[in-house]
Amino acid sequence: MSTRIFIDGEAGTTGLQIRERLAGRSDLTLLSIDHDRRKDLSERKRLLNAADIAILCLPDDAAKESVAMIENGTTRVIDASTAHRVAEGWTYGFAEMDKAQGAAIAAARFIANPGCWPQGLIAAMRPLIGAGLVPADQPIAYHGISGYSGGGRSMIEEYEAAGTSASQYMPYALTFGHKHLPEMTAYGRLARTPLFEPVVGNFAQGMTTSVPLLLETLPRVPTGAELHAALADHFAAIPGSFVTVAPYDSALGKTAALDPQAHNGTNAMTLHVFANDRRAQAVIVAVYDNLGKGASGAAVQNLNLMIGADPALGL
């Protein structure tokens, strides 16, 4: 039986990318909204209730409105917005964060698709804390650079209008209250809110994030090889993982694989571990596509899990 999918917000950045990934699938029927009626409440309500799965690619308030309009008790939801990521009754859609998470997503009715930034932090820290190599209350800083499509249509228009005169490197959220902090803290298993310093660059798509670790401040100082082994073991144990860990080479300090655009158009995330054991310093780097694993790719991966399809279909 074909699963009926409605993408609410199908004309936006995330919605369009999901549509592209679902195009041509014979196991799905896409219910599309007339462009001129895309904000018409009664038409959205009709389609939300006609769908087996609704994928919400909307601002937070509109996403909450969509959920409230579902009256049939059966439509399942993947919400790409920030609205429900730490909400009661919602399952966090980062399948690789835990061995049990894929099954939890497959069984859930309400899935909150993760934010782009949190995934790099959660992928780095949750396994290290789980393995006991870093205590949960260790103060953590998180830094990264993202392409401007992370800011949706308005930021895309702003950067494209400015062209090469736009800033190449623009730090933001320096009030340290970024909207992704609650999900980073909750699913990263951190006992303290991380210090997060994001940067937007003058390129459309892709991101590189890093968690620096001052290992000498830990109760027991792990080696770089131990950090690497804990991460590699974690992701090797997740069936169908799109997150992989690059081979450990502590001598490698610079590589093209760290280019934020290295995974564009894919659902891959690669983690890299860099360490200097003598100095007791390490950095865990994640490279992924903010519109792929960071948003639309993750949504399609979650959809595949929910309907029991091959997790890599369309990705």
Ligand SMILES: NC(=O)C1=CN([C@@H]2O[C@H](COP(=O)(O)OP(=O)(O)OC[C@H]3O[C@@H](n4cnc5c(N)ncnc54)[C@H](OP(=O)(O)O)[C@@H]3O)[C@@H](O)[C@H]2O)C=CC1
């Ligand atoms: N871009 C990214 O990298 C990521 C985005 N997200 C999240 O996904 C969601 C969508 O973001 P993104 O695609 O970037 O945003 P865009 O601004 O590109 O798209 C949002 C879409 O929603 C439509 N829309 C706005 N208000 C309503 C409404 N009341 N009813 C129906 N449609 C509405 C917009 O229409 P119109 O343009 O005509 O107003 C637009 O088509 C957001 O919550 C965002 O936080 C999540 C992860 C990453």
Ligand SMILES: CC(=O)N[C@@H](CCC(=O)OP(=O)(O)O)C(=O)O
């Ligand atoms: C470069 C940029 O501006 N990025 C966005 C996050 C993109 C993302 O993950 O979005 P949602 O949490 O909204 O789903 C930001 O930092 O607010």
